[in-house]
Amino acid sequence: MTDVTRRAERRLDRVLAADLDLSGLGTAELRERRGEAIxxxxxxxxxxxxxxxxxxxITAELRGRAAGDASPLIDRLTEILADQPAPRQASARHLPVGGVSVGEYRLEMEAALAEIDLPDLDSCTAARLTEVADRLTRHEQEISALRRTVQHVVDAYAAELARRYRAGEARVDELLA
Incomplete structure (x- = not known):
């Protein structure tokens, strides 16, 4: 299988290539595509x-060094990794936790991230930590942009399904059959 063929088969590529003129799709296929996008x-x-x-x-380690904080990073992990309150109110989106197969893009990205060693923070220079943080940040920006695009696809599928239910073109009891 060529790399081009493999890329065309990735779930992410299928989701991103979706034609969002959804009028020609059957409701079952629409639901299936929405599930894949979700x-x-x-x-x-x-x-x-x-x-x-x-x-x-990494950022916490760099800040600690700059502030002269010699406390072990492990003692601060809970504080470092705790979620901060969101700066703006956003609607929650249900995302499946398990039972769905992992996509090829995620597997590829996890492999790429494994190649970016999270260095031994104690023995690593600030310059090396900054370099690693910059590489990770570039990956995060790429993934965030992809995620926003995928969210638009999910929203388009959801809107079309909602329209069909309101118009009587689809029925909830079909889901139970």
Missing amino acids: AEEADLSYLRRLLHGRIDI
Whole structure:
């Protein structure tokens, strides 16, 4: 299988290539595509959180060094990795936690991230930590942009499904059959 063929088969590529003129899709196919897009969004969200954690750890180490804080990083992990309140109110989106297969993009990105060693923070120079944080930040920006695009696809599918239910073109009891 060529790399081009493999890329065309990635779930992310299928989601991003989706034609959002959804009028020609049957409701079952629409639901299936929405499910695939939701699964991809969950993968991208997971990768973002993974990257944020690594970036936060490195940033905390650099800040601690700059402030002369010699306390072990491990003692500060809970504080470092705790979620801060969101600066703006956003609607929550249900993302599946398990039971959905992991997408190929996530597997590829996890492999790429494994190649970016999170260095031994105690023995690493500030310059090296900054370099690693910058690489991780670039990956996070790429993933965030992809995630926003996937969210638009999910929203388009959801809006079309909602329109069909309101118009009577689809029925909830079809889901139970």
